[in-house]
Amino acid sequence: MPELPEVQTVLDGLEAAVKDRIIADLEGYYPGTVRLSPGLPQSCFPRRFASFERRGKYMIIRLEGDLALIVHLRMTGKLVWDPSPGEILPHERARIILDADQAVHFIDIRTFGKIILCRTEEIAEYLPDLGPEPLSNEFDKAYLATALAKRKAPIKNALLDQSLVAGLGNIYVLELLYRAGIDPRREACGLSSLQLGRIVKHTKEVLAEALAANGTSVSDFRSIDDKTGEFQNFLRVYQKNECPRGHKIEVVKQAGRSSFFCPVCQK
C-alpha cells in the first residue's frame, strides 16, 4: 500500500537515521526477499551510504564504491530503525546491519517486498519501465493526452499503470479522481482536455498534501521511526461512506481492486 508519499516518507526517515553511517552486512531471512546481482565482489561490506533517492515506489540507496540497494515495500513492507537489535522479529524478512550494532529491519507480512543489491550501472536493469514522476514538469496535460490516446481501459486502471506514471496506487488515484470530478470507470482515451488538465493538477495537489502529512496510515503504514502518517484524516472517498458534500459513496471492483467514488460529484 505504500505509494509515492509513503515511500518518500520512509526514505526521508531512513536517510535521517543512517546518513553517513556504514552498512556492516545485509542479511536475508526469507527466500527471495534479498537478491544479489550476479558476480558482485566476494565481500560487499562494510560500505558507507552515499545517497537516497526515490523513483516511483522504489527506493534507490546508493553506497560508496558504486553499489546500490533497490528497496520496494510492495504492500506490507516496512523499514524499522532499531538502535539495539536482538533476535529476528516476527515477519522480519531481512536486516541491514549497521556499524555500532544498530540495524534497520525489513518487516513484511506478505513477503512481496524486495531488496536488491547491485552495481550502480545495473540499477536501470533492475527497475521496470517507469513513466514520469507525477510531481515532475514532465507529467503535464500534453504528456497525459499522448499517453492515454489509445487507452480504452478505465482511467482508474490507466493511472495505476506504473509505466504511464510512476508512484500512484489505489488510494491516491481514487482521491485525485474525486477531486478532479471524474468517474474512475471513464474510458481513459475519452476524457476531454479540460479533464486531463484537472487530473494533472489534482495528482500533484493530492500528492503534495500527502507528502506534507507524511503519508497515509490506513492499516499499518509507519515511517521508519514508527510514526503514523496523517493524510488518512484528509481522505475524501477512499473507504468512506459519504463524500464531503454528503453523497453516498459507491464501491465497485476494477481490475480486482476496490474503487470508491461519488456518483454525484464524479462524472
Added chain:
DNA sequence: CAATGATCCTGTCCGC
C-alpha cells in the same frame, strides 16, 4: 501494443 487474469502471501474479518 493493450488489456485481462492468475499469481505471490498472510492477517483480518465476516457469515454460518
Added chain:
DNA sequence: TGCGGACAGGATCATT
C-alpha cells in the same frame, strides 16, 4: 467457538 472463504493489493507473467 471455529472454520472456510473473501478480501486487502503492487507488480510480474502469461495469455488473448
